[in-house]
Amino acid sequence: TFQAGMDAWFTNNGGRTYANNADVLLADAFNMDNPNAMPMAGSPVWQGGGLPPNDGFFDPNANFVGAFGLEDWTAGWSSFNFQVPVPNAVEEEVQQVTDYTLTQNYPNPFNPSTNIRFALPIRSQVTLTIYNTLGQQVDVLVNKVMDAGWHTITWDAANLQSGTYIYRIKAGEKVFTKKMLLIK
Secondary structure (H helix, E strand, O other): OOOOOHHHHHHHOOOOOOOOHHHHOEEEOOOOOOOEEEEOOOOOOEOOOOOOOOOOOOOOOOOOOOOEOOOOOOOOOOOOOOOOOOOOHHHHHHHHOOOOEEOOOEOOOEOOEEEEEEEEOOOEEEEEEEEEOOOOEEEEEEEEEEOOEEEEEEEEOOOOOOEEEEEEEEEOOEEEEEEEEEOO
């Protein structure tokens, strides 16, 4: 019952809902490259932004509406620390690869494109080929020497019919094969 009338409850108890994300004055919360969800000065969720209503639900002695602090925006309600790690992905992945690997494509089933991910422990000649269920070659995605590490190749099958396809990778002296399903 509470969920159904949640908007009305909040509106009647201090108007703590916001129709627009900009009204909350977050620094840059939706920047996927470098997110910053820190409330800016004057934000209603910032410490000191206002007093909660004395309605038995909120603590009337609190000195902020939201649980956000000025330095640690989750202070007081979580041990979560909003930091985006920026590892050197190439260096990290090369260190982790100890054997040739071919993972299941993702997504699977797919429409119209999918990602094929594989790992090379050393620099190797790689051939990645797609076949139909009759064994006919329908595409060659890679045919070159590639560096050690993890690699992701995107295959676009927009011009092909729905069905099962087989992807085969030959890397060094290893050969791996897996199935995938195109559904249109």
